[in-house]
Amino acid sequence: QVQLQESGPGLVKPSETLSLTCAVSGYSISSGYYWGWIRQPPGKGLEWIGNIYHSGNTFYNPSLKSRVTISVDTSKTQFSLRLTPVTAADTAVYYCARYSNTWRADYWGQGTLVTVSS
Amino acid sequence: QSALTQPPSASGSPGQSVTISCTGTSSDVGGYNSVSWYQQHPGKAPKLMIYEVTKRPSGVPDRFSGSKSGNTASLTVSGLQAEDEADYYCSSYAGSNNLVFGGGTKLTVL
Numbered sequence: 434q435v436q437l438q439e440s441g442p443g444l445v446k447p448s449e450t451l452s453l454t455c456a457v458s459g460y461s462i463s464s465g466y467y468w469g470w471i472r473q474p475p476g477k478g479l480e481w482i483g484n485i486y487h488s489g490n491t492f493y494n495p496s497l498k499s500r501v502t503i504s505v506d507t508s509k510t511q512f513s514l515r516l517t518p519v520t521a522a523d524t525a526v527y528y529c530a531r532y533s534n535t536w537r538a539d540y541w542g543q544g545t546l547v548t549v550s551s
Numbered sequence: 552q553s554a555l556t557q558p559p560s561a562s563g564s565p566g567q568s569v570t571i572s573c574t575g576t577s578s579d580v581g582g583y584n585s586v587s588w589y590q591q592h593p594g595k596a597p598k599l600m601i602y603e604v605t606k607r608p609s610g611v612p613d614r615f616s617g618s619k620s621g622n623t624a625s626l627t628v629s630g631l632q633a634e635d636e637a638d639y640y641c642s643s644y645a646g647s648n649n650l651v652f653g654g655g656t657k658l659t660v661l
Contacts, residue, residue, distance in 0.1 A: 471597075471652075477596065478554070479589075479640050481650040489575035492648035528596055536644040537587045544596050 434450040435544035437529050445549050450517035452540060454528030455542055462509040463486050467532035470514045472525040473544075480525075484532050485512055519549045553609060555641055555653035562659040563631045571656045573624040573641035579651055581622035585644035588617060588626045590654075592637045621657065628658070636660045647648075 441453035455468070462468060469484035483493035485503045493501050503513040516523060523531035526546050555614040556574040563569040573580065573588075580586055580616045586604045589597035599608050601617035603639050604624060624643070 478655040479642075479652045481642070483654060484648075484650075495649065504570075520556075533602075535603050536585045536650055537599055538589075538597070539599050540609065541596040541598075546611070 435531060435540040436486055436518050437531065437540055439460075439527060439529050439542045439545040441545060441547070442452060443546060443548060445519055445523075446463075447520055448518045450515060450518050451523060451549070452531075453492070453514045453527055454511050455513070455546065456511045458510075461533070462512065467492075467534070468505070468512045469530050470533050471522075471528045471530060471536065471538070473528070474522075474525040482514065482516075484490075484492060493543055521549050522550045523547070552653070554583060554649055555643060556585070557639075557641060557653040557656045559654070560580055560657045560659065563628075564661045567631050568627060568629045569631060569658060570625050570641055571641075571658065572642060573626070573643075573653045575622050575624075575643055575645075575651070578621060579617065579622075579643040579645040580624050582646065584619070584643045585613070586624040588615075588624075588643045589640045590635075590637045593641065598626045600602065631660050633660050650658050 437460045438456045445481045467484040470482040485491045505512045526544040528544045531540040588601040591597045604619045605617045616627045639656045645651045
């Protein structure tokens with residue numbers, strides 16, 4: 434069974450860097466699929482942030498591209514999100530997910546709330 | 552890229568059918584068969600219900616079905632049950648390795 438679990442600080446100061454990690458179990462990132470991040474501000478809808486292929490190819494939401502970096506660790510058991518600099522508008526629940534080549538997210542993490550505040 | 556357009560709310564009585572629309576453009580919904588639908592209960596992660604416009608993942612009841620006409624995709628829930636009350640989101644590939652979501656529809660079972 435594929436499982437994903439997000440982790441990282443729940444509070445980030447404005448202008449600083451949001452860093453999250455998604456641990457993957459039950460499937461090897463190296464075996465294929467795309468791995469992505471999606472966020473959801475409190476009470477609002479979903480927003481795609483970006484995806485990464487196991488080879489390292491990345492695809493980002495154009496509206497966030499200048500601030501986002503997604504990477505896969507060398508052990509291929511987790512991938513990460515870096516967003517900088519952050520503002521209060523980046524406060525959201527951040528989800529990681531596995532994506533197919535037809536852009537469906539079939540497995541999701543439980544999500545982690547990140548609040549941007551001083 | 553703009554978000555896909557969904558009605559903010561939809562409702563139906565138990566046993567009835569409800570259809571939720573997802574309107575985009577020829578650059579996203581109309582241009583690709585990569586439309587997915589997700590169900591999200593409060594405080595939970597989204598769950599894939601429909602992919603590639605009409606396909607259902609294993610374990611999703613056949614009461615859920617998807618279709619597309621032109622630039623509008625639709626999710627139909629037949630035989631509404633209390634547990635179907637949730638938020639529903641569509642997503643579509645938008646070309647150039649971009650993905651766009653709809654704004655979400657809150658489905659209420661009366």
